[in-house]
Amino acid sequence: MSDTVAGHRRWTEVPIRGWTPAGRIPRVTFEEARAQFPVLERYAYLQAGSVGPLARGTAEAMLAEQEHGLREGRGSAAQFERLLAEREALREEMAALVGVDADQVALTASTTDGCNIVLAGLGLRPDDEVVTTTDEHFGLLGPLHASGAKVVVVEPEAARIVAAITPRTRLLALSHVLWTTGQVLPVQELAAASGLPILVDGAQSVGAIPVDARGLDFYTVSGQKWLCGPEGTGALVVADPERLRVARPSYLSQQRHEPDGRFEPRRGARRFDPNVTSAAATAGLRAALALRPEWAAERAAALAETFRSALREHGHDVVVPEERATLVSWRVPAEESAGVVARLAEAGVIVRDLPGRGLVRASVGWWNDEDDLDRLVAALA
DSSP states (O other): OEEEETTEEEEOSOOOTTOOOTTOOOSSOHHHHHTTOGGGGTOEEOOTTTSOOOOHHHHHHHHHHHHHHHHHOSOSHHHHHHHHHHHHHHHHHHHHHHTOOGGGEEEESOHHHHHHHHHHHHTOOTTOEEEEETTOOHHHHHHHHHTOSEEEEEOSOHHHHHHTOOTTEEEEEEESBOTTTOBBOOHHHHHHHHOSOEEEEOTTTBTTBOOOOTTOSEEEEESSSTTOOOTTOEEEEESOGGGSOOOSOOGGGEEEEOTTSOEEEOSGGGGGOOSOOOHHHHHHHHHHHHHSOTTHHHHHHHHHHHHHHHHHHTTOEEOOOSSBOSEEEEEOOGGGHHHHHHHHHHTTEEOEEETTTTEEEEEOOTTOOHHHHHHHHHHHO
């Protein structure tokens, strides 16, 4: 069952093992879905915030594409058309995942890719300002610095973000879920209240919590993290592609071009596709999306609350934001965080530290279970 405290859904008395939400019949049980991940047979794998576990079906889809390339070659017109068709199918699936139209989705290699595409296309100037927070990843901060605009950094609180807006502010650039603590920022509300364009880093949100990107100008997606896809996959939502300049054109950006490089852009956000994702990676991400159970987000939210409660009960200083996702962080002395991670790895528990912040972070996915929690707690004792 669940209750609501200060607008946040909290879960209590949820039977995590084998749990399925009431009123739904998923196509697979939890045990069947978890069994798709061989790494979980050996480790308590709690690192999807960096790179998610790989499922057998995902690896098999990638291998099948590699075998196809071995047999059929990769450079024929037929093979290229086949790859383009697979990309369009993936584009449709990624769009559906975040509630937008396929014409608003570019296929990228990472969330950083998406941030760079947007910030280069906006053409910001030194007297322009961008508001961001103290808890952003360099995947967003680096492109912000390279944009040449003045970067205004504030604490990740809605009131402070709004208060930092001036007549020179041209953009809000924020994570939906902070990579440090799992705090969820109210990006829809901030976009509406400010009236400014917003670039949302979705590295720690898509696949971890339900996401509706409608009403947001730019939203980046990682394929390798919570979606458990191959490295080098991702997406970028551009609400109005016609209003963003193609500042980093690739061959995929154009329908036709002139000898001097002038070109006619492709329809919609396809013009921002920065590269041709390999057939294997495309197939792998499609397979990962297909393997994702319909109850994934609800179960992950419930289990993350169980992790937080258990760690606190065992005396750990857990960060508990009011609005939170499935990253669970606890405080340790900054000089000890790397050692804690190494000690846990020796015990078969895979987490990460956040250098310089005095935090150790567990990424709790729908595939994890209470045995993983037991191993974490025991290894920390």
